[in-house]
Amino acid sequence: MGLRTVKWIVGATALALVFGQVPAKAEFPEKPVEMTVLFGGTAQTIGQLLAELMSKNLANPVVPVARTGGGGSVGYNYVHGTDPDGYNIVWNSNSISTGYHGGKTDFDYTAFKPIAKISVEVPAFAVRADAGWETLQDMVDDIKSSDKKLKVGASGKGSFTHLTTMALLDKLGLSDKVIHVPYDQGKAPVELLAGRIDAALQWPGQFISHSEAGTINILCVTSKDRISALPDVQTCAEGGAGDLDITMWRGLAAPADTPDEVIVVLEEAAQKAATSDEFVEASKTVGFEPAFTGHAEFGDQIAADDKWIGELIKQLGLNN
């Protein structure tokens, strides 16, 4: 076999490798889909799992890429600037509304087209067990009858947990007796345990182990219905906080002009992933509720949440 023949064989094999991969009819996605993840922590955990599971149902993988910073605005800005062809999607959350109304981005939720809602996380409100507050009402009575202020730990000003805290305490009639203490994600429960703050509003996963150990009382969850991770914990509305119903959703979205046929493909893959046993199993320990809804319903929820978040931010004077 001469050198010439070898060259021919190599060349032909290379050509076959290059063109052999392309199916007769090109089908979306023809290349990997990039999913921008805006935050670390739970957002990243769920996002990575979702991408992994979605990849099983698509011709090409979904690749999670972390673009953190600026309370999500950096990642939104990146995806906003990409071609609307479905190859760039964002692991979306209510931060699209907190970011816009807080003056961090100059585009709002309409810059993106919803694909599907994937999960919901419900904030929980907790106090130290030795404070002697068994119910929300105990706490309200105690604070109202004394002249001391309630120190509540949540994330920084204008963040989702901060806004939820303010909405809750407003409904309880305590909005002028509260000091908001901002903490990095994850640190509020420790500060609560150490007794430096009186209450904390964070994600249930951060409280459950301490609650089982008997050092922390979880007083309520902010959603309309009780959550599966904490079936015995009242909703805040049951505890006397009027009609409070706040949840944080996470879902997928693409730049506004992305064609509908592409959205549908991604939506279907997302549905399979979000309803799979693996995803449901992980939700219990990671601390979220799988809550798939299609793109139309998801769009309605984004718009509705944007309204109250905008109003609350204006009311608190945080729209800088």
Place this chain on the structure above:
Amino acid sequence: MDLLYSALTVALAPDAILAVAIGTFVGLVFGSIPGLTFTVALALVLPVTFSLEATPAIGLLLGTYIGGMTGGSVSAILLGIPGTPSSAATVIDGYQLTKRGKASLALGTAVIVSTFGGLFSLVVMIVSVDFVAKMALHFGPVEIFALVLFGLSTICGLSEKSLVRGLIAGVIGLMLMTIGLDDIDGVQRLTFGTITLQQGVNLLVAMIALFAVPHVIQAFTEYYRNDTQTVNATDVSVELPSFRVLKDNFWLMVRSAFIGTGIGAIPGTGGPIAAFIAYAQAKRSAKDGERFGKGALAGVVAPETANNAVTGGAMIPLLSLGIPGDPATALVLSGLLIHGLVPGPMLFIQHPGEIYAIYISIIVAYICVLAIQLLGIRFFVQILRVPAHLLAVAIVVMCGFGAYAVRNSAFDVYTMAILGLLAYGLMRARIPLTPVILGLVLGPTLEREFRTALILSEGNFATFFSSVTAVVFYVLAIGVIALHFFGQSREARAARNKTKQQQQEKAV
């Protein structure tokens, strides 16, 4: 005993050991390449763990974490560029040792003391997890502020000749970290209305810029001036630390391991702070303190022991309180959660078997670190044979790549270039760069804890003196500064006497 036995069978199963070994290797590679860190490595291996059993999955993550923490010292010592922020303090003396042809000695010492530090902290964790967790709870904003202030006082020891220049450098570092979105009030600072600047300066990117870019520029200027010194083959001989060296430094190792474990256990601090504080105490307590900065082996021993002791320390709040101390442990936490292990006080009651498996995996990881590194040293040091200007090209590529990989943002690559030029300017103005790093590392914590403390006290400054622990740290900080001035005036007097003597001799 049954539990321990079953944990041993799970954690020492071939697949578990393999997972730890692979993790350690990946961590070492990422840690030792400047620009890539174990945080990136952890994010890459995390999806792989989803499909594994719990024990190998956690082993893979812990291996990556531990390997990465150790690997940072390789490029710190060989190239003078820290592979991770935690190894920034190792550069000071480690790189000087390389210049003196003792690279393999420094590398060997680093890996052995790292293993010591890591295992020491593991023992502390096993014996006293509850006690340490309670101690960590005691560290609120006031105490952490005081600790960080004490950390800043080590600028004195890192300023080389002039304290003023050291302070200038420290302030530059503090200022750089204020760019971006302020976490407490949600306000944008120095962003000029752009979204891109909201992400601020990333610590790792700044570190690459400060250490790597001036190094590269210098390599090229030397090349074009034709005054490169080629490294002789004899300079890269492999010499491992003797038992005596370790024995001489034993108490230093124990002290540094204590510092590392303690600081690691306090959420919101971490490896870089521990390494600098350990380095400073080693320098102060040494009889030949003036040798520090010129290639003292103890200057490698202290920070390397401490930064690996942080791994065990950081596991304490992670496992017992569910609080990740830094981005890297946050990724380990994700892995635990996916496999149904919810950290917190109940973890030790509900999953004692898995806890033992974690302990055993950590030990296996350190054995792997020791084996891979000690075997690898003879290959690592070969990099010194590469001419400096060629190596510089490779470093530029890796750093650009690494800066981008931190947050997948082109902005970080530009930041690296701009800060790098600034750093070269500072170097030419003989302003030391290490205090800049110290400012970068400590700045955000210092500010955050200061403001949180004031919010908690409703604006009352007396809160900063309300805790004994805090006051102790203030006193230590003042002590360090006082000792520095005392030492300086003594040196100045000695120098004056010397010149006087010489003049007298001349007169005679």
